[in-house]
Amino acid sequence: MKHFRFLFIDKRYFTLLLAILFFSPCQGSSQEPETDTLSIKSSPNIDVFTRSLDSLVNVWYATTTPGLVVDTIYENAFTHSKDFNDSILIRRLGKIVSAFPLTYNNHVKSFIKLYTLERREQVETMLGLSDYYFPLFEAELDAAGLPLELKYLPVIESALNPRAFSRAGASGLWQFMYYTGKQYGLEINSYVDERRDPHKSTRAAVKFLSDLYDIYGDWQLVIAAYNCGPGNVNRAIRRSGGKRNFWELFYLLPRETRGYVPAFIAATYTFHYHKEHNLKPRPTLLPVATDTVMISKPLHFSQVAEMMNIPIDIVRQLNPQYRRDIIPAQNQSYPLRLAFHQSTFFVSREDTIYNYNRSKFFPNNQLVIKPGSTTAGSAAPPPGKAKIYYTVKSGDVVGLIADWFDVYTSSLRYWNNIRRNIIRVGQKLVIYVDKDKVDYYKEIARQKSGYSSSSADNQLADSGKDGDYIYYTVGHGDSVWSIAKKYPGVTDTDILRLNNIKNARSIKPGQKLKIKPKS
Known part of the structure; x- marks a missing residue:
């Protein structure tokens, strides 16, 4: 209890106490811990994490925008089983220099398989995005003297999606809850959500992680507490009789958190050894070198995009903290992040950009969009x-x-x-x-x-059978992942392998896919 006495002495620890009280527990935390033995194939922890991963990476830059993430062709996509020999995985983990105990067990192995086999396309997208985000994470972690491996937390928190928004209300790369974000100095209002600002949210996350380490002194418990809240970890410690080892607390923690530390270890492994599993980073059009210009008047992203000939979605991705495509610089200045060469161009044409269509976006130079109303830009169609x-x-x-x-x-x-x-x-x-x-x-x-859903059922029923196989006709809007979800036990990897498809995005409406349902 002495840790909590210090919380009332130091202002920083008082802030942490409030964060503990209001940090939302992760999904499933209200359930009693289960004591069944987990298998690699049917672990409920990995099922929960898989659904979360699918949701987080199903965003515009990962699935629907060939202009931002450059598509790649899968070559030799399926790793040989020898790469999952326990001795090989243990040896590789042992070579990683880390402040974290990189424990190896069946839970960790199942997540390594998830990343390197079942979610290859998603991992390749994250590998590409890491070129943009990891230098930012590393700079802040290094400045605070924290282990650089913490840069993998946003991989499992948000799949490197700054706009990720969980069902519990957590937002941004580091998935801050509203109250925790406010306690760590992040501005959140109708126009700005700094939980989605990669730079400011990273600084806040570094402070939060530092505070958690001062309490637990163990990095595995720190990242477990980051996931489900310190309250859940403290409860597990009390129920265990005071044990402070993550694996001894495993079944006393919420279900999602049981998979969180294994997922972190697996992410660390995957990013170190992606080449050994033939995982290739997907290049992105996000500029590595960026700079900010301070905006002193209300400015709409459309003014920037149209005057500077930049796709508006690139402007949004570089500035995800602005909720309505508006920089609300009325009473204070706000930063606009652009590619380095574009920031210098902006400064040279600043007045022209401010004045472009100004009466359309800001009548009388005022913010006129009411919270909850339709966002600007929806009234008139974009050009063309x-x-x-x-x-x-x-x-x-x-x-x-x-x-x-x-x-x-x-x-x-x-x-x-x-x-x-x-x-x-x-x-x-x-x-x-x-x-x-x-x-x-x-x-x-x-x-x-x-x-209707009934017609969907008919499509599945009438797909045509050939022995143990079913033939599915691809429709408009179908993806390999969405088709796999129609058949319990079937994965997108199964469909790709069975149909000899190397590029998951190459399927077309009318194409027939062979599927082998699981018995």
């Missing part, structure tokens, strides 16, 4: 685009709708003021499509709106 509507039906999700209409997931959310990917059956969504393809997309909207 036309407005169509799609009515949401049961079973629809934002990512699939964006795929059907070949738009960014972030744009679909932006046009319709969608938060947390929550949409309602019967909701009418605005979608901007190419003017010369309006009829094509209207037909897709008509077909999809009338495509």
Whole structure:
């Protein structure tokens, strides 16, 4: 209890106490710990983590935007089983210089398989994004004297997606809850959410991790507490009779947290040995060298994008902390991050950019968008685009709708003021499509709106059988991952291997895929 006496003496520790009280427990924390033995194939911990990973990386830069993440072709995608020989994995982990105990067991092995076999495409995307984010993480961690391996936390927290928003309300690369973010100095209001600012949220995360280490003095417990909250870890310690080893507390922790430390070890392994598993970073168009300019007047991303000929989604990705594509610089200045050479161009044309379409975006130089209203930019179609509507039906999700209409997931959310990917059956969504393809997309909207879940069942039932196999006809908006989810036990890797497909994005509507359902 002496740690908690210090919390009331030092202001920094008082802040941490408040964070402990309001840090939301992770999913499943209210359930009693289970004591069943976990297997590599059927671990409930890895199932929970897999669903979370699928959700986090199903974002516009990873699945629907060939302009940001450069597509690659899978070559020799499937690792030989010898690479999962226990002695090889133990030897490789032992060669990694780390302040963390890189324990090896079946839990860790199952997550290594998840990263290197089952989620290869997602991991390759994260490997590419790490070129942009890791130098930032390492600089802040090094300045605070923390282990650089903590840079892998955002890999398992957000899949390196600064716009990630969990069902519990955590946001950003480091997945801060609202109250914890405020306690660590992050600004959160109707226009700005610094939990999504890669630089400021990283500094806040470093402070939070430092405070947790002062309490536990053990990095495995620190990252467990980061995931589910110190309250859950403290409860597990009390119920264990005072034990302070993660693996001894394993079954007393919430289910998701049981997979968190193994996932962290597996992420560390995967990023060190991705070449040995033929995992190749997918290049991104995010500039490695960036700089900021301070904005002193309200500015809309469209003004920047159109005057500087930059795709607006690149501006959004470099500045994810601005919720409505608006920098609300009325009473204070805010930073705008651009590629290094673009920042110098902005300074040379600053007044021209401010004045471009100013009366449209800021009548009387005022912020006019009310919190909760439709975001700016949805009233008039973007250049070369036309407005169509799609009515949401049961079973629809934002990512699939964006795929059907070949738009960014972030744009679909932006046009319709969608938060947390929550949409309602019967909701009418605005979608901007190419003017010369309006009829094509209207037909897709008509077909999809009338495509009921029962017709989906009929499609599966009528797919055609050949011995132990089923043939599935690819429809508009289908992906290998979404097709695999229709068949319990079947993974996207199974479908790729069975159909000799090297590039998961190469499937086309009308193509027949062979599937072997699990018995």
